[in-house]
Amino acid sequence: MKLNVTEMGEGAPVVLLHGLLGAGQNFGAVQKALAADGFRVLALDLRNHGASPHAEGMGYADMAADVAETLRAEGAWPAAIIGHSMGGKVAMALALAEGAGVSRLLVADIAPVTYPSPLFNAYIAAMRAIPLRPGLTRREADAALVAAVPAAPLRAFLLQNLVFTSDPPAWRIGLEAIAAGMPDIGGWPDLPGRYDGPVLVLAGETSDYVQPEHWPIFQRLFPAAERAKIAAGHWLHAENPQAFLAAVRGFLTA
Template sequence: MRLNVVAMGEGPPVVLLHGLLGAAQNFGAIQKAIAARGHRVLALDLRNHGQSPHADGMGYATMAEDVAETLVAEGAWPAAVIGHSMGGKVAMALALAKPAGVERLLVADIAPVTYPTPVFTRYVAAMQAIPLRDGLTRRDADAALAEAVPEAPLRAFLLQNLIFTESPPRWRIGLAAIAAGMGEIGGWPAMPGRYGGPVLVLSGDASAYVKPEHHAAIRALFPAARFASMAAGHWLHAENPRAFLAAVEEFLSVA
């Protein structure tokens, strides 16, 4: 599947892969900053997200194949790949399946492990329960999510996927396919091979997604992995963009 691409800048390619229920646009300021430092930066909408096509299946091998097909078509192969959360798992799957296409890999706040039922399962169910009727306003939709999603900024993040300019409003994302694939998204498939290139696993110091006990599983697949943390929760690039960008710049500059 060819994915939607937002590209800017010139130079060695850098690829940005967003997390669950996000989109390429979430990297806006980060993408501009990396591009300004001499890189061609491609932010992708993963399948069922943003403006990319909708299709059944949210397995990481499938999503990694989407990314590979898109990057080859864009002439951005090989590339440095940066992925956050679900996008980090896609990036890891891509590096394992097609190591020649990944020059280096930055994984933001996720590990190649199966997580307990993700809290996002509750969010997706709440999104599906919003009655998409004529006259539905953003305030109405926000109120419908409030019990399941108490944090107002997170509700705003989720509602960026709802198109209110149409009557009735509709989801931009493939919400049904995402809901059906939540088990795959929270899991991690058994994948053969190892990736020996440079890998940075960057975690938020207030996040519990990458735990010390995950390090062995990471190094089993990525023997050159190194670990770093920064002042942030799970959404590193949104919560502390300056520190995230500094880590990215350093990682990209290391020979």
């Protein structure tokens, strides 16, 4: 499917792929900075996210095919691909399937392995339980998430997906398809091939998503992979944007 794209700047194409329950807009500051550096920066909404179409299935082969179709349609092929979390898995799947279209790959705080996802399952269950009645306010929706999502910034992140300008409010994301696809999202398929281009695995120092035991898997699939860490947790581009941008700039211009 053709995905929704927000584009800024001119130059060599750089593609930004967001994480679960996010959208391309989450990379807004990064996109503006890289566009100012002389890159053509495309932030995509993955399927069932943001303003992109909804569809059954959240497998990484399908999501990577969506990205490839979109970039070809946009004339942004090949491109440097930057993916965070779920978007990082999509980026890796794309590089393995269509390496000629990936000039270089930055994987932000995720590994090509299966993760347990009890927290995100709880978040999604709480989102699905919000009563979408006429007159529902943002404050009421926020209150409905407190038990499952104690952190206010995370609740605000999740509620960016709820459209309050409609009556009753409605999810703009394909929440049911995402819920059904959680086993695939948390997992990692046995994909063939390998990608020999430049790869940077950028992890957050206080995140536990990328572990030493994951490195042999990276090396098997991405023989040229290098690794680095910045002072941040899992949402490293939001928690430490300056360090994230410095790492991205260094990698794109290496």
